Amino acid sequence: MNIFIFHQSSEFLASLSEIIGFEIEAKIQTSTYFNELELSLEIESFELVIIEHTRSNNSLIQTLFKKNKPKCFTLFVSSKPSLLKDNQTALSNESMLIDSTFGPQFVIESILDCLKKIMIGPEAQSFIPVSVTRLYLANELPCAVYYKNGDNYSIYLSKEEKISLEDYFLNSNNNLYSLYIKEENKELFFQKSNQSSKQFTAKDITLIGQISLKKTMETLSRRKEFDAKSLKMAKEISQSIINNISHDGQLREGLIESLLNLNYINMHSTLLVIFMTILFQKDESLGQENLEKLSYAAILHDLLINDEDLAKIDKLDKKTIKELKPEEVTKVLSHPTKLASIIAESEIVSKDVSIIIRTHHERFDGSGFPKRISWSEMNKLSRIFILTHEMVDEFINKMNQQETLEAITQKLYHKYEGIGDLERTSSLYKDYFKRTS
Ligand SMILES: [Fe+2]
Numbered sequence: 001m002n003i004f005i006f007h008q009s010s011e012f013l014a015s016l017s018e019i020i021g022f023e024i025e026a027k028i029q030t031s032t033y034f035n036e037l038e039l040s041l042e043i044e045s046f047e048l049v050i051i052e053h054t055r056s057n058n059s060l061i062q063t064l065f066k067k068n069k070p071k072c073f074t075l076f077v078s079s080k081p082s083l084l085k086d087n088q089t090a091l092s093n094e095s096m097l098i099d100s101t102f103g104p105q106f107v108i109e110s111i112l113d114c115l116k117k118i119m120i121g122p123e124a125q126s127f128i129p130v131s132v133t134r135l136y137l138a139n140e141l142p143c144a145v146y147y148k149n150g151d152n153y154s155i156y157l158s159k160e161e162k163i164s165l166e167d168y169f170l171n172s173n174n175n176l177y178s179l180y181i182k183e184e185n186k187e188l189f190f191q192k193s194n195q196s197s198k199q200f201t202a203k204d205i206t207l208i209g210q211i212s213l214k215k216t217m218e219t220l221s222r223r224k225e226f227d228a229k230s231l232k233m234a235k236e237i238s239q240s241i242i243n244n245i246s247h248d249g250q251l252r253e254g255l256i257e258s259l260l261n262l263n264y265i266n267m268h269s270t271l272l273v274i275f276m277t278i279l280f281q282k283d284e285s286l287g288q289e290n291l292e293k294l295s296y297a298a299i300l301h302d303l304l305i306n307d308e309d310l311a312k313i314d315k316l317d318k319k320t321i322k323e324l325k326p327e328e329v330t331k332v333l334s335h336p337t338k339l340a341s342i343i344a345e346s347e348i349v350s351k352d353v354s355i356i357i358r359t360h361h362e363r364f365d366g367s368g369f370p371k372r373i374s375w376s377e378m379n380k381l382s383r384i385f386i387l388t389h390e391m392v393d394e395f396i397n398k399m400n401q402q403e404t405l406e407a408i409t410q411k412l413y414h415k416y417e418g419i420g421d422l423e424r425t426s427s428l429y430k431d432y433f434k435r436t437s
């Protein structure tokens with residue numbers, strides 16, 4: 001961690017540096033001459049700046065922070081609390097004022113307290129990621145929330161603070177996406193967000209969709225295989241579907257749950273839409289209307305499975321069933337039919353989407369569930385969906401091993417060679433990724 005400390009007393013600087021250095025591993029730069037510092041100090045390169053705030057350096061501080069809005073934490077030591085008032089707007093929220101009239105010991109203790117609170121080494125504590133929508137639901141936060149700052153975690157919101165989705169969305173442009181809580185607060189935090197009485201409006205759901213899509217698309221655009229046009233098109237289709245579903249009384253709750261999961265469930269739904277978009281561009285006979293139906297199915301199909309591990313189950317064989325609790329087996333087994341029935345009643349979603357969802361766990365050889373139907377009993381859209389889902393799962397599983405989509409689609413093509421439109425669909429994917437890999 002890089003820390004800068006300014007204080008007029010070199011004695012104070014020495015003892016503070018020593019104490020900080022003892023508590024945490026940090027590179028500490030100090031100065032007693034604030035005037036000379038103005039030009040050379042690049043505030044942004046420090047994670048923590050501690051400045052003794054006096055009447056004589058007040059205007060310098062104002063200039064410095066107006067010029068370089070510090071991303072880092074700033075901590076002011078001052079015997080004149082009123083001085084800071086004028087500067088407050090120019091500073092980051094994390095700035096802190098310590099009243100030095102209580103003596104040097106108090107100042108040092110306060111600084112150490114802040115250090116522990118705002119900068120905690122990754123080894124010292126374990127953190128778990130949380131989604132912003134959960135923060136929103138938790139409303140008044142039961143614990144502090146952190147973001148990753150290099151190798152450290154820094155406070156993003158303190159206990160009892162509230163976040164508006166608009167605020168978060170604005171901040172998310174500054175890479176403040178991944179938010180964390182301390183593992184020890186996990187139960188408390190999830191309890192609070194689960195019991196929330198907060199209601200999402202259609203506008204909120206649209207915004208959550210924007211955040212989650214932006215994040216997923218950014219991850220995927222780092223992979224070179226996808227062309228920008230397909231990503232953009234898939235993003236637009238997904239957003240418009242999310243906007244439409246936000247008005248469906250039956251489906252909106254599940255959609256929020258699904259968007260809350262910034263992990264497998266969410267990622268694989270978005271990937272499905274991207275692959276459908278690619279297919280649509282390769283195969284004119286698919287048509288805009290079918291692309292839309294497939295994309296609706298992509299976003300909705302696992303809506304009733306709000307558990308990442310259960311969502312990953314693609315076969316319910318004896319071994320898998322043995323590993324699950326009976327209620328989990330029921331949940332997995334029933335989710336296609338249950339959701340299909342809800343969608344069949346929906347005035348917003350087409351009935352054809354309900355058929356795709358009903359069959360999304362069937363397999364071409366009849367080994368799927370719940371009806372064990374085979375290839376010839378499914379309609380064309382169901383077949384495209386199942387094949388694409390297989391490809392997406394393979395892609396996500398192999399993501400860390402960097403297996404290329406070219407290799408994955410090659411394998412899939414060989415598997416389905418000679419089986420009517422399965423051969424055709426897999427060959428279109430194979431051609432696309434051969435071109436882009
Ligand atoms: Fe599923």
Ligand SMILES: [Fe+2]
Pocket residue numbers: 268301302311389
């Ligand atoms: Fe799925």
